[in-house]
Amino acid sequence: MLAFFKARPSVPTPTAPKSGRDRIAHGRASVAFAARLGFENVSRRYGDTLALDNVSLDVSPGKVLCLLGPSGCGKTTLLRIAAGVERPSSGRVVIDDAEVAGPNRFVPPEKRGVGLMFQDFALFPHLTILDNVAFGLRFMTKTEARAEAMTALERVGLGHYGSEYPHILSGGEQQRVALARVIAPRPGVLLMDEPFSGLDTRLREAMREDTLAILHETRATSIVVTHDAEEAMRMGDQVALMRKGRVVQMGTAPELYREPKDIFAARTFSDLNEMKARVEGGSAATPLGTFPAGGLTVGTDVIVCVRQGGVCLNKQGKGALGRVLDTRFLGDVGLVEVAVQGLDTPILARVRENDVPDEGTEVGVSVDEGAVLIFQAENGSGEPSP
Numbered sequence: 001m002l003a004f005f006k007a008r009p010s011v012p013t014p015t016a017p018k019s020g021r022d023r024i025a026h027g028r029a030s031v032a033f034a035a036r037l038g039f040e041n042v043s044r045r046y047g048d049t050l051a052l053d054n055v056s057l058d059v060s061p062g063k064v065l066c067l068l069g070p071s072g073c074g075k076t077t078l079l080r081i082a083a084g085v086e087r088p089s090s091g092r093v094v095i096d097d098a099e100v101a102g103p104n105r106f107v108p109p110e111k112r113g114v115g116l117m118f119q120d121f122a123l124f125p126h127l128t129i130l131d132n133v134a135f136g137l138r139f140m141t142k143t144e145a146r147a148e149a150m151t152a153l154e155r156v157g158l159g160h161y162g163s164e165y166p167h168i169l170s171g172g173e174q175q176r177v178a179l180a181r182v183i184a185p186r187p188g189v190l191l192m193d194e195p196f197s198g199l200d201t202r203l204r205e206a207m208r209e210d211t212l213a214i215l216h217e218t219r220a221t222s223i224v225v226t227h228d229a230e231e232a233m234r235m236g237d238q239v240a241l242m243r244k245g246r247v248v249q250m251g252t253a254p255e256l257y258r259e260p261k262d263i264f265a266a267r268t269f270s271d272l273n274e275m276k277a278r279v280e281g282g283s284a285a286t287p288l289g290t291f292p293a294g295g296l297t298v299g300t301d302v303i304v305c306v307r308q309g310g311v312c313l314n315k316q317g318k319g320a321l322g323r324v325l326d327t328r329f330l331g332d333v334g335l336v337e338v339a340v341q342g343l344d345t346p347i348l349a350r351v352r353e354n355d356v357p358d359e360g361t362e363v364g365v366s367v368d369e370g371a372v373l374i375f376q377a378e379n380g381s382g383e384p385s386p
Contacts, residue, residue: 035188042091066236084109115187130162287342310371311349319366
């Protein structure tokens with residue numbers, strides 16, 4: 001299913017120098033009037049299941065917000081509520097400060113100025129590619145709709161396929177047609193549900209960059225749902241991390257990476273080595289070193305987390321004594337498994353490919369303190385306290 005809604009008037013797009021993001025596109029996307037999108041204490045129940053729990057978010061006009069989190073955390077439900085495909089059980093959705101869903105009003109999808117692109121692209125096999133893109137432009141004459149659709153199709157580099165049918169397209173080309181269809185009506189708010197999940201790694205990276213360029217050109221306020229932390233950091237002006245129907249943390253990518261609110265957020269954005277410890281004298285002591293505990297009280301059980309890229313290995317024996325158990329080639333870096341004296345389980349270190357030591361080598365293991373995060377544990381379980 002793919003929802004298209006009333007288009008907004010076109011605004012001339014200013015000329016800009018071409019960049020690497022324009023490598024697929026041939027034209028430029030029409031510009032929308034960006035709208036502010038807000039969720040105010042939104043909850044959604046399905047029987048006894050609480051899919052969304054009191055979610056409040058604000059997306060500034062023209063910005064890209066990435067909703068990030070594991071499957072089942074409520075990302076898609078929130079997107080469907082914004083589009084009007086579902087109603088909230090409580091709370092409000094506002095667009096430009098006007099309530100579109102809430103206790104007093106419900107605006108149908110076609111009147112919200114919102115475009116929704118689903119994960120499966122939902123192209124109609126019996127329509128030409130051009131007619132697929134023009135499908136949501138029913139308020140225009142047929143001639144106007146086809147002209148507008150061709151403009152969008154050319155923007156994604158597929159104008160020459162207008163008279164063909166979707167079955168001839170690759171997965172990446174279908175994704176581009178679906179993108180053309182959702183931008184054709186020039187919605188003020190554009191919603192995308194894991195649009196790249198069905199693409200292979202190399203194509204996914206290319207399509208992310210091209211899609212982001214188009215979103216910036218259209219200036220639509222956008223929400224992109226993803227379970228890929230790197231994708232969220234690369235695409236979002238802001239990232240909202242969700243878990244069990246709640247927003248755990250929201251901010252820019254550097255904020256969430258450098259200052260995760262809890263261990264769940266830290267694990268989402270980094271590959272970590274985790275060690276149990278107890279705060280004594282303002283610090284937490286581990287076999288890899290003693291680290292400041294950020295004001296936690298004496299006797300507090302904590303989890304000391306060290307990013308894999310922050311583990312330093314050296315053959316001069318500086319730091320804790322370790323022995324290399326295994327190495328894995330990952331391209332530019334190597335993943336090294338090291339047994340460290342005083343630790344029950346091995347740790348993992350990511351080092352430059354040229355610096356990977358041989359298996360069985362004795363090494364010194366030290367830590368970059370900037371790669372250390374400390375969180376309060378609950379009953380020594382490794383999970384954060386509430």
